[in-house]
Amino acid sequence: MQSSGLPTVFAVIEDEIDLNALLARITLVSTGAAAIFTGMVRGETKRGEERQTEYLEYEAYIPMAEEKMRQVADEIRAQWSAVEGIAIVQRIGMLYPKTPTVLIACTAAHRDTGVFEAARYGIDRLKEIVPIWKKEVSPDGGFWIEGEYAPKAGE
Amino acid sequence: MNRVKLLFFAALRERMGTRTLDLDLPAGLTVHGLKARFLDEYPEMSESMKSVLIAVNREYASDETLIPLNAEIGLFPPVSGG
Numbered sequence: 001m002q003s004s005g006l007p008t009v010f011a012v013i014e015d016e017i018d019l020n021a022l023l024a025r026i027t028l029v030s031t032g033a034a035a036i037f038t039g040m041v042r043g044e045t046k047r048g049e050e051r052q053t054e055y056l057e058y059e060a061y062i063p064m065a066e067e068k069m070r071q072v073a074d075e076i077r078a079q080w081s082a083v084e085g086i087a088i089v090q091r092i093g094m095l096y097p098k099t100p101t102v103l104i105a106c107t108a109a110h111r112d113t114g115v116f117e118a119a120r121y122g123i124d125r126l127k128e129i130v131p132i133w134k135k136e137v138s139p140d141g142g143f144w145i146e147g148e149y150a151p152k153a154g155e
Numbered sequence: 156m157n158r159v160k161l162l163f164f165a166a167l168r169e170r171m172g173t174r175t176l177d178l179d180l181p182a183g184l185t186v187h188g189l190k191a192r193f194l195d196e197y198p199e200m201s202e203s204m205k206s207v208l209i210a211v212n213r214e215y216a217s218d219e220t221l222i223p224l225n226a227e228i229g230l231f232p233p234v235s236g237g
Contacts, residue, residue: 039237058236059165061231090236090237102237123237127234127235127236131210131229131236132236133164133231133236134236134237135165144232144235147234150233151215152215152217153214153216153219153220
């Protein structure tokens with residue numbers, strides 16, 4: 001919980017992402033809308049060079065990742081004051097095609113409060129600063145995917 | 156001396172063949188100095204260190220960041236979660 005009393009959930013987990021349980025934790029009596037982004041393992045990639053993925057192997061620097069998820073939530077609240085609850089969850093381990101790997105959900109009283117943009121910012125920011133990595137494994141072998149963003153000191 | 160704990164992740168962890176390494180550093184060293192010392196001892200890591208991100212006590216650092224006593228120092232590639 002934030003000092004504001006609004007619910008903030010952030011976690012790196014190995015078990016399945018439970019959308020209903022997370023949604024319940026970030027829904028207040030005043031909540032009327034939730035914007036939810038979830039990403040899953042793509043087995044066939046067509047954009048760019050076409051390729052097949054057998055599975056993804058995720059790894060995290062867990063204590064730092066959870067601190068950075070809290071920071072992302074704080075940044076969302078600083079920009080979208082109407083946001084009520086925030087959930088940021090990353091699943092790690094070996095994950096196969098069609099499996100949800102990440103979930104960002106923001107709730108608000110109404111849908112026209114910036115709640116969609118807030119969730120979009122959450123996933124974009126997670127991909128910039130939260131220390132999590134994925135290795136893509138195909139029948140030809142595996143390679144670590146590297147992001148492009150270089151955080152500044154203290155970011 | 157300043158004993159610090161290095162933590163490696165993803166491609167750097169695989170290349171090092173270990174998750175953690177304890178290192179004795181002179182007091183007052185910066186991240187830049189740490190990188191130089193580390194590469195002296197592990198020259199085979201030079202390719203992996205080109206794009207490395209460094210976190211000191213779980214906060215992103217720059218080359219000028221001073222390394223505190225008994226710091227936990229994360230070394231890893233640009234992140235790719237999601």
